Amino acid sequence: MARPPARGTHTSTIPLSVRGVDRRTILRGAVGAGALLGVPSLLAACGSDTGTSSGGGATAKAGNVSFGINEAKGSGPANERLQAMADAYAxxxxxxxxxxxxxHNTFQESITTYLQGTPDDVFTWFAGYRMAQFAESGQISDISDVWPLDGIGDAFKKASTASDGKQYFVPVSYYPWAVFHRKSVFEKNGWTQPKTLDDLKALMTEMQGKKITPFAFAAKDAWAPMGTFDILNMRINGYDFHMELTKGKQKWDSAEVRKVFETWKTLLPFHQENSLGRTWQEAATSMAKGECGMYLLGTFVVDGVPTDAQEDLDFFTFPEIDSSIGSDALDAPIDGFCVAAGAKDQEAGKAFIKWLASAEAADAANNAASAPFIAANSAASTAKYGALQKKSVEVVQNAKSIAQFLDRDTNADLANTVITASLQDFIKNPGNIDSITTSIQQQAASILG
Amino acid sequence: MATSTARRQSRSIERRRGTRDRLVVTAMVGIPTILVVWLVWLPAVGSVLLSFTRWNGFQFSAIQWVGTKNYVDIATIYPPFWPAIRHNLIWLVFLFVLPTILGMVLAVVLDREMWGSRFYQTAFYLPVVLSLALVGFIWQLFYSTDQGLINEVFHSKVDWYGNPDVNLWAVLVATAWRHTGYIMLIYLAGLKGIDSSLREAAAVDGASEVKTFFHVIFPVMRPINMIVLVIVVIESLRAFDLVWIINKGRNGLELISALVSQNVIGEATRYGFGSALAVIMMVISSVFITIYLRIVFREDRR
Incomplete structure (x- = not known):
């Protein structure tokens, strides 16, 4: 029932004035992909002082800080990593x-009251409009003086920037969404990873012939089906349209969005039935057991499968649907930290957050935890990475455009009160595409207008 | 002389007592009044005012007046609203019919002090003391489609929580599981308080057990019935926790309280819209409260 530690559904609001931040340019094109992982030459330019505390204009001195983290004690590797970073810094x-x-969920649900009460100096948060909204309303501190950060690329910097052009966030990790499957199942049946929608359809039909449900699918958590919507929209209408839609510049009842739902409707029969009562953990289990062939989810899927199956997991990015659009866009949400505006000690908070973005912090986290995250810092050690993490890095590197996630890119009110319910409604009644898209658009107009 | 002194003395004592009494009374009336105004009326009035605005919950300066837009939106373009009203009503009727009657029957049976009645009493009351998170978890073990007990035992494939035609009833059963014990305990307390001479008199008159219950015991328990009535109405209007744990009140489990929370807690910050929903809920509750108060006052007058 709990959300995955690494995921975080947070969201973003598009206050009208934030629309100046154009995410298309943020994480786009070769610059975006290369810079997201830190271009090596950029590092080289920093010369010999690529240490942990060099660079940047911050003169903040280390001091005692309080650190609010969205992972409860004992909740697994995600907590271990954050705790390790805190210990190493101390x-x-x-x-x-x-x-x-x-x-995790409690932290997110109480974030607005938390920030307006007595927040910790530094707290865990997500890149995207949700961060920008807090910057806009003065809840988080401008930390542009700790930037630039060694080993943190340009695309990350842009994702940490709010509408006023200043940075309010430092990234620590990210994870891509892709189609996961068991290597052994594919090998046994002689299947290969599909490259196009036709390949995929052929594969799905073959799976059905062998009494395997092609796609595991869970929609009890309302955010889960957003991953499917995102990838279909990016494959069918392209990344630019997707980002414009999330910002309210395109209409939800447009022909393009309807086409996404029409395509999804043709794919639904290949998905696990009864998805609205299933958690993603249960869906992951049915893939691990071999009842389902594939599962579209973030890399946190490994938390839902038994250890022996974890080694056997592989993934591919969702195949191409329209050859003029290609398949080089994907969701890869970024997690990181902010300094609360209500922090008792801003200077100590800034010193801490600067260190948190360092390779040293990432290494401290990954060395202490049973499972690593994919560090945003390009200088971080990859020694602890398993095959999945290494491939994730590669996949994100090869992607031309990267989105955060529907509920992180979109106005939080729209995403959480309208789109969630509407996607579930679509899964229930795939025939009602017209009325569902019309309803989303009506409500979107009211919320964003 | 002596008496007049005494009288004067007693008068001054009275006066002293008078000021002290007055202070005590003022404090006893004043402090609760301040608390009620501060904790009940101000937020209520605040909600009503906010329901005509649009606000993201941060600076007060960001509050925008939008008139009745929130209400119009709720009634016209907000799909979960009407199902929520319907579900709240179903909830109310269901709680009246099943757990209340069941709780009463259990109380009557357990009141007979049969062997092991203490054990049953504890067993039936146990769900009431469990935290809701735990209740949600326990029922998840029963209801899970792929790994749940019910589907395992009956080899069925019913999507108990996900199928919008079924999930409301599944949740109502879980609620009844908790609610029955609560009602049982209240009736049990009521039955224990009944004068045994009433039963003896009925027995002497040759009334059967059933007749004794309906014609003697039940009418005497009128105050308890009143309390149960109020509890059921309140419980069904504020029904929230279970559906929130299960799926945040979506997909067939819409309830007004869950809709309020969806709009104001956490990720979404539609304070104006959420307040409008809360006001609607308040209006509905006031209808029941008014009916209840009228009955109580009419009785007092009698």
Whole structure:
């Protein structure tokens, strides 16, 4: 029932004035993909002082800080990593880092009251409009003086920037969404990873012939089907249209969006039935058991499968649907940190957050935890990465355009009160595309207008 | 002389007592009044005012007046609203019919002090003390489509939580599981308080057990019935926790309280819209509260 530690459905609001931040340019094109992982030459330019505390204009001195994290104690590797970073920092600078560990969902649900009450100096958060909204309303601090950060590429910097052109966020990790499957199942049946929609359809039909449900599917958590919508929209209408739609510049009842739903409708029979009552963990289990052939999810899918199946997992990016659009866009949400405007010690907070973005922090986290994250810092060690992480890095590197996730790219009100329910409604009644898209658009106009 | 002194003395004592009494009374009336105004009326009035605005919950300066737009939107283009009203009503009727009657029957049976009645009493009451997160989890083990107990035992494939035609009833059963014990305990307390001479008199008159219950015991328990009535109405209007744990009140489990929360808690910050929903809920509750108060006052007058 709980959300995956790494995912986080947070969201974003598009206050009208934030629309100036054009995400298309943010994470787009070769610059975006290369820079997201840090271009090596950029690092080289930093010369010999690529240490952990060099660069940037911040003169902030390390001090005692409080650290609000969205992973409860004992919740697994995600908590271990954050705790390890706090410990490493405390030890390095002989300061106290008081960790305030809160359950993932609870943290998100109380974020607005948390920030307006007595927030911790530094807290975990997500890139995207949700971050920008807090910047807009003065809840988080301008930390542009800790930028640039060694090993953090340009695309990350843009994703950390709010509408006023200043940075309010530092990234620490990211994870792509892709189609996962068991290597052994594919090998046994002689299947190959599909490259086009026709390949995929042929594969799905063959799977059905062998009594395997092609796609595992869960929609009990309302955010889960957003991953399918995102990838279909990016494959059918392209990344630019997708981003314009999330920003309210395109209409939800347009022919393009309807085409997405029409295509999804043709794919639904290949998905697991009864998805509205199933959690993603249960869907992951049915893929691990071999009842389902594939599962479109973030890399956190590994948390839902038994250890023996984890080694056997492989993935591919969703195949091409329209050859003029290609298949080089995907969702890869970025997680990171902000300094609360209500922080007791801004300077200590800034010093801490600057260190959190360093390769040293990423290494401290990955060395202490049973499972690594994919570090945003390009200088971070990849020694702990398994095959999945290494491939994730590669996939993101090869992607031309990267979106955050529907509920992180879109106005939070629209995403959480309208789109969630509408996608579930579509899954229930795939025949009602017209009325569903019309309803989303009516509500979108009311919320964004 | 002596008496007049005494009288004067007693008068001054009275006066002293009078000021102290007055202070005590003022404090006893004043403090609760301030608390009620501050904690009940101000937020209520605040909600009503906010329901005509649009606000993201941050600076007060960001509040925009939008008139009745929120209400119009709720009634016309907000798909979950009407199902939510319907579900709240179903909830109310269901709680009246099943758990209340069942709780009453259990109370009557357990009141007979049969062997092991303490054990049954505890067993039936246990769900009430469990935290809701736990209740949600327990029923998830029963209802899970692929791994749940019910589908395993009956080899069925029913999507208990996901199928919008079924999930409301599945949740109502889980609610009844909790609610029955609660009602049972209240009736049990009521039955224990009944004068045994009433039963004896009925027995002497040759009334059967059933007749005794309906003609003697049940009417005497009128105050308890009133309390149960109010509890059921309140419980069904504020029904929230289970559906929130299951799927945040979506997909067949829409309830007004869950819609309010969806709009104001956490990820979404539609404070104006959420307030409008809360006001609608408040109006509906006031209807029931008014009916209840009228009955109570009419009785007092009698």
């Amino acid at each position: 030890k390095k600078n002989s300061v106290t880092v008081s960790v305030n560990a809160v359950d």
